[in-house]
Structure formats: structure tokens, C-alpha cells
Amino acid sequence: MGWREVARTQQGLITRAQLLALGVTRGMIRHRISTDRWVARSSLVIGTTTGELTRAQLMRLGVLHAGGAALIGDLTAAELGGLRNWHRDAVTVLVPQGRELGPPLEGIRFVETRRPLRTMRQPDLDLPVCRLEPALLHFAAYQPSMRTAEGLVAAAVQQGLTTPELLHEWVDRMRPLRWARMFRQTLCEIADGSQSVAELDVLRMCREYGLCTPRQQTKRRDARGRIRFTDCEWLLPDGRTLVLEVDGAFHMEVEHWEDDLARQRALAAHDRVQIRCTARELRDTPGAIAHDLRLLGVPRAA
Template sequence: MSREDWKRRALTQGGLLTRAQLAEHGIDRWAVRHRIDTGRWVDHTPTVIGTTTGELSREQLMWLGVLHGGPDALVGDLTAAEVAGLRNWHRDDVTILVPHSADVGAGHPGTVFVRSRRPLTDWKRSVAGLPMCRVEPAVLRFASAQRSARTAEGVLAATVQQRLTSPDQLLEWVDRMRPLRGADRFRRVIREIAGGAHSVAEIDVRRMCKRFGLAPPVRQVRRRDSSGRLRFTDCEWLLADGRILVLEVDGAFHMDVENWEDDLARQRALTSPNRVVVRCTARELRDEPDRVARDLRLLGVPAA
């Protein structure tokens, strides 16, 4: 095997190679040490060598993680979901799933190794040669590890809402991943998502209505505002007097000045003589659903 073949292999792995791969290409440890000592190469971990210098890119961190983690290692959790296209769930650290018996030591800054007893080969797909976890087991494993139920439910809703998977596929993977911490709760949430909920806030509204005996709303309704712009409202009810009550749910990001002003303008544009727009926060739905339900009932929302 030509010693120059290592360059082609490194090119497909973000400029990174393991010591074992270098040995396969005829480059012994003394040659590796010489290149490191002269500043041409970098030893990122005891097993992974960088054939380029400088700060590692995110893709290179993924390659470093799976190369250091061994032949069964996968890019996992939110990192894998982000590669699949998941937006607004970024985490700085790259998550690497490895077999429970893997000896990864301290790893490398920017990578987090998660040991698993599960058959990782069943979860594997390849993205430009990079071993990657499929999006369904990636988000379900992440969700099962969360202390916050809202975080777990939110990532499942976002994955479906952004069309990276379907409720049916998620339900299939919940069964395939038995035993899975939180499986029963995930099934309930996924069925709510299949019923049309696009976010945790919409799920909270549905639960509030069921708990306090209110009619369920129509969600994500297409409306033209006063300027003719197409909008999607969070929740709507048809009142007894023929008017429409719109409930808009504000998350934490709505408190930024720019977003807050945009929301006020949106509310004005959606309001008309036969359409009333009211707002609440996601925190209120979570912590004070009784107050929100009471106010909606006083505004005329019918009973279930």
C-alpha cells in the first residue's frame, strides 16, 4: 500500500487519522512523532492524529469523536439531529455514542462521550462517510435522558414539526428501543403531536382544555392580516356570538424587545371587529393553567 494513500483517507475524515490507520499505511510511530514534534501534525487524543493544524471545525470534532470512540461509535443525540436538519436545538458540545465497554478516557474538549449498552449498529446511518445515529433514536435517547419533561416533549414536537420524521416512525422507534425511560409519556406526547400540535405550547393548551373542560381549539389556522400578509395563529375558538377568539402563546424569546414589538404589530394586524386576539406566556400555561382557563372561559370559550 502506498504511503501516500493516507492523504486520501485523511481527506475523507476531516484531516484526521487514528494511529492504527497510519500504521496500516506504513507510517510508524517514530514518523508520527517526528511530524508532531515539528508542528506539522497534532496529537488530539492518544489515538487520533490531526494532519492539519489550527482549531477544529464542528465536522472535524465529529470525526475526532467517532475515530477516538472506536469502530462502533456514532455521532448521536442533538448533534445527529442537527446534521439531519433540526433547527433551534443547537448544543456546543458534540455528542458521541459509544459501546458501554469502550475505553475513551478523557476524550477531547468539545466532545461528550455517552456510553450505551444498546446495539448501536442498528441505529447507524452514514452521512458523507461519517457514522451517524438515525434521527429517531437520536432524539428519543436525548429525550429519555432529560430531567425536564418540557425539554423532552419539545424536541419530539420540533422533530416532527420540521418534517425530519413522522409520529408513526417515532412510535415505531419507541417500541424498538424498549426499555426506554419515559416511553409511556413519549407515546402520549407523540399521539398529541399526530393530532396536530406543533409545539410544547400547543400541547399545553390542549391539556389545559381537557383538564378544565374547555372546547379544544383549532390550531395553526391560516389567516390574512390587515395588510394581506399570510399568518398562522396558534389557537382559535368560535364564540357563541360569532366572533373568533385567538390565543397566541409567547415563549421566552418573545420577551426580546425586537420580538416583543413584532408580536404587538402582529396582534394589531390580526385583530378585527369579528376577531379578538389575546396572549399568554408558555410559563403561564405550564405553571398557572387554571388562571388561563378561567380567563378564556370569561371571554366566551365554550365548554367541551
Template sequence: MAGAQGGLITRAQLAEAGMTRWSVAHRIASERWQLLSPTVVATTTGELGEEQRVWHAVLHAGAGAMAGALTAASLSGLQNWHRDELTVLVPYERGRPSALSGVRYVRSRRSLCSVGSPPRCRIEPAVLLFAAADRSERTAQGVLAAVVQQQLTSSQSLLDWLDRLAPLRRAATLRRAIEDIEGGAQSLAEMDVRRMCRSFGLAIPIRQVKRRDADGRVRYTDCEWRLRDGRTLVLEVDGGFHMEAEHWEDDLARQRALAATDRIIVRCTARELRDEPEKVARDLVALGVPAAA
């Protein structure tokens, strides 16, 4: 049983298996096992790994508990959204477990089935409940874009779960974000471009266009518009990591290799799209981006 739970086991499970509290105490005192909390024992020694931390948090909470929010999403394969604090969903009727360092327990009245090992919420309700509860709407929209971009679920599955979880805080905002993702926006920056175009009456660009650069390598541009004079305007959106020297030089070389006599390449930052979309839109109009049909 402990082997199936990352080397962890509860005192109740040990008692059911026929072990007396004295035999358990002896193994702990002899440092073959370690007591993690009043209810959970580790049959291994040393610092817990990430999966063992989740098992500890779930077993400590008792029956029906499961990893939720970004903890569940990370266990399901979501990359680049790690949080040190674990989130565990607990059936509301069980009450709130005693506190564990680095763990946030959330009582829930929703009927959700756990999957996998350690027990976790499905990725769709996990990210939707996180998106509804987080203080930042941009973070909420970003994680929805990430799970679709990383092919962990689909826009349609998110929309189906959005209906199943009703009522849900900021559901209308989440629905619009998912519909943008379904329309082809694969990142938060692309969603910002689409939102800017709608707000200022610009044509929606073609996204993630496959191009070959001067060296023959395949590249994908962020956004492209076909101008009235036959040329193509390319907008590349730089996130924060593009500001690092190494990435900055790579981006300059990439822009040079993609440049052509019939292709104009301009850049903006994700911050500009978020905070100053009217300036970006004004510059695009000046460069010939057509109005929406």
C-alpha cells in the same frame, strides 16, 4: 482516508497505510500535522471545526462509536438545539474511552446502526434516547416537537422507534407527547394548550389557522375557537423571545392587523401555560370558549 474523516486519522489507520511512527512523529514535530489525542492525528493545523470535533470524538472512541443525542440530531439538520458538549455512543463491550474535553461518552448495549459522515445515530433513536435521559420532561417533549416541526421525521416514525427501543425510561410520557404532536401540535406551547384544554374540559382549538391581515399578508394564528355568538377567539402564545422590544412591537402590530369586529385576540405567555394553566383556562371560559363535546 483522512480526507473522508474531516482531515483526521488514527495512529492505527496510519500504520495500516504503511506509515511508520517515526514519519508520523516527524510531521507532528514539523507542525504540518497536530496530535489531538494519544490515538488521533489531524493532518490540518489550527482550531478544529464543529464537524472535525465530532470526528475526533468518534475516532478517539474506536470502532462502533457514533454521535448520539443532540449531537446526532444537529448533524441531521435540527436547528436551535445546539449543545457545546458532544455526545458519543460507544458499544458497551468496548468500555469507556479515556476522557476528552467537551465530550460525553455514553456506553450503550443497544444495537444501533450508524448513518452519514461523521458516523451518527439515526435522528429518531437519537432524540428519543436524549428525551428519556434528560432531567427535564419539558425539554424532552420540546425536542420531539422540534424534529417533527422541522420535518426531519414524522410522529409515526417516532412511535415506531419508541417500540423498538423498549424498555425506555418515561416511555408513557413520550408516547403521549408524540400523540399530541401527531394530533397537530407543532410546538411545545401548542402541546401545553392541548394539555390545558384536556385538564379543564375545554374544547380543543383549531391550530395554525391561515389568515390574511389588513395589509394582505398571510399570517398563521396559534389557536382559535369558534364562540357561540359566531365570533372567533384567537389565543396567541408568546415565548421568551417575544419579550424583546423589537419582537414585542412586531407582535403588537401583528395583533392590530389581524383584529376584526368578529375576532377577539388575546395573549398569554408560555410560562403561564406551564405554571398557571388554571388561570388561562378561567379567562378563556369567561370569554366564551366552549366546553369539550
């Protein structure tokens, strides 16, 4: 295989070492760069095309420059795995602890780790990419906010990209892992039906204030025949059902707010009471919500 074929398989990028191994001399490399036919993308990697790098090229540049067992990791790997709404502009590349990489590369964040990267690699991909579960947990474990960590794993499960069981397995495989105990508890709660951090907060509020835990993500057919899922439901002593819907920040946008109002009307029934709260209220004033739920008839926990 010649250098052109190698570069083509690597989004137009190739290392100096690869070029030399394929018979391209240092003088030829210098000449092509000086005549603007090639571009030195880093001290180790040459671009055989000019112009701004695409995101795919930026990822390839990162792993080619780092070499060895380097992997696309953290939220970048999760993005490649289909995760939505957690985008970060910088590409994350996991590298072995102590790897000397020289000056920083714009748009690439190198993260050193002692973890065995080869065992974390997604199989059957040309680009070295971390498996989804360890990528999620590696990023989440080093966040300053525990809520961010919980929100990430909940989002991945909610979007159908992984399961609590697979994540739990990787929590054990990645020992020692910061916040491992929290991850195990959160994953158990997600497995029981919680789909978001707000729904996890509802369960914790119920435990803290002695309320029965609700059914979560209950399947309902609305007045128009559409299938809906409610956030939390309690069966009240008088036979009615109390429905609590938790509004996140995006619910405050006019379009979503109107959609939620229409959804609430369509789900209304004579034996169903619907109330709402915000995710911020659940986080900051759970006692007030628990008080209101008791007044509406939510039973105390046994």
C-alpha cells in the same frame, strides 16, 4: 490508497492503526509529531494539520478515537440533521457500553449505551451519524425535565425535520425507553396540530378544566393579504371566534413584541376576539387562564 488520501477523507485526521496498516512506521509518526508537522489529537488519533480543530474535525476525532460502531449522536446528530436553536458546544459520540476510551477529550462527550448502534446509523453518510429520530429520543429520554423532552420532539416536527409517525415508530423500536408513554401521548397531540410545548399545554389545560379543545395552527389571511397561522381558536356560541396566542420567552424581546402587535392588528376582525398569554402562565397558572376563557364564552367539553 495512501495515508494522505485517507487523512483527506477524514478531515485531516487518521488513526495510528491506519497509519501502521499503510506502511507508516512508529518512528516516522514520532518524528513528524516531534517536528510539529503532525499533532497527537488523542492517544489513538493523529492530526496531519496543525491549528485549532473545526467542529467537523471534532466530530471526526470523536468517532475515530472511539472506533467500532461509535456514532455522532443526540443533539449533535440532530444539529447535522438541521435542528435549530438546540445547539450544545460539546460534540456527543455514542459508544457501546463498556468501551475503554482513556482520558477525556476536550469538547467531546462520550455516552455509553447498550443499544444496537449499527441499526441506528444514518445510511449513505461517510461520517458515522445516528439517524435523526433515535438521536432525538435518546437525548430526550435522559433529560431531567419532561418539558425539555417534549419541547425537543415538538421542535423537530415543527421545523419539518421529521414526523410524529416516524418518531412513534422509533419509540417502539427503542423499547425499553424512558418516558415512552409520555412520548406516545405527546406525538399524538402533535399529530393533531400542536406545534410547540405551549400548544400542548393548552390542550392539557382544556382537558384538566373541562373546556372544549381548540383548533390549532389555523390558517388565516390578514388585512394585508399575508398568510398567518393562529395558535389556538374557539368558535363561541354567539358566532364569534376567540383567538389565543401564546407568547414564549423570545416574544418579550422588543423586536418580536412589536412584530406580534402588528400581526395582531392585521388579523383583527369584527367577529374575532384576540387575547394573549405567556407560556409561563400556561405552565404555572393554567386554572386562571381556563377561568378567563370560560368568562369569554369558551364552551365546556361535552
